[in-house]
Every structure is written in structure tokens, then in C-alpha cells.
Amino acid sequence: MNEIPLEDLLTQAENAGVFFVTGSDLEAIExxxxxxxAYFSAxxxxxxxxxxxxxxxxxxxxxxxxxxxxxxDALADYLSDLSWLGSEAxxxxxxxxxxxxxxxxxxxxxxxxxxxxxxANWSEQESPFWAFLSLPDEEFEQxxx
Numbered sequence: 001m002n003e004i005p006l007e008d009l010l011t012q013a014e015n016a017g018v019f020f021v022t023g024s025d026l027e028a029i030e031x032x033x034x035x036x037x038a039y040f041s042a043x044x045x046x047x048x049x050x051x052x053x054x055x056x057x058x059x060x061x062x063x064x065x066x067x068x069x070x071x072x073d074a075l076a077d078y079l080s081d082l083s084w085l086g087s088e089a090x091x092x093x094x095x096x097x098x099x100x101x102x103x104x105x106x107x108x109x110x111x112x113x114x115x116x117x118x119x120a121n122w123s124e125q126e127s128p129f130w131a132f133l134s135l136p137d138e139e140f141e142q143x144x145x
Contacts (some may be wrong), residue, residue: 005034010091015130023134026093038089038128040081046096051107054100059066061092072110079118080127090122090129097133 001145009015010032020028033040043061048054055070064078072092082090092115101108115131122129 007035013123014126017119021132022137033091039085040091044095045100083109092131093119094103094133
């Protein structure tokens with residue numbers, strides 16, 4: 001099987017989406033994003049224990065304008081524009097995602113849905129929008145046969 005180098009993969013809007021990775025993958029993703037001049041944001045969910053804290057972290061990490069309404073609809077709207085970032089490619093890495101997933105299960109699912117919708121919308125515009133959520137290495141080890 002031929003593997004596409006990460007730097008090349010991140011340029012492909014049609015393959016972009018929301019993916020779970022290990023924490024050790026995040027550095028390589030950041031380097032590949034920088035290589036492609038993609039807007040890169042690292043958001044640590046370690047201390048996010050509520051929807052309010054999550055939306056604040058996203059607002060800071062993506063430099064949302066002060067008018068951001070800090071609700072799910074506003075997040076979906078802002079992720080569909082991002083013009084203030086001055087980029088045509090976007091990579092968001094969420095470190096320590098398991099903490100938010102384990103404490104805020106429904107909100108975590110909503111976040112995933114909004115990120116998937118944003119990625120699909122950007123793909124239609126031929127701009128890659130990637131979201132990577134890191135989980136502990138042992139969760140991936142348990143999946144291996």
C-alpha cells in the first residue's frame with residue numbers, strides 16, 4: 001500500500017475531515033500544516049469541563065471576532081467563514097480530547113458534528129479543513145487486532 005506523505009495529504013480538501021489520532025501524532029500534524037502554510041490551531045481540552053469552556057477555548061484558538069455568540073449555532077457559523085484568518089487551509093488539533101469526551105459526552109458529539117459539517121462545507125469550496133482529536137495511545141492499542 002502506498003501512503004501519502006502527511007504534507008501532501010493535508011492539501012487534499014476531498015480527504016479532509018475529523019479524525020482521531022494519538023497525542024504523539026500532533027507534532028507531526030503541526031509541522032505538516034506549517035509546511036503547507038495552513039492555519040494551525042492547537043486547542044488543549046485538558047481543562048475544558050463545560051460547553052462554555054470549550055467554546056471559549058475555540059474562540060481563543062481560532063481568534064474569533066469579539067462578536068462570537070458562544071453557542072453551537074455561532075460556532076457553526078464562524079467555522080463556515082474564517083475569513084479573518086487569511087488562509088485557504090485549516091488544521092485544528094485538539095489535545096487531550098478524552099477529558100472532554102468523558103465528562104461532556106453529548107457536547108462532544110455535537111462538537112464532532114459541527115466540525116464534520118464545517119469540513120464538508122470547506123471541501124465544497126476546495127479548501128481543506130482538518131480537525132484532529134487526540135486520544136490516549138492505549139485506546140488505539142486496544143483497537144489493534
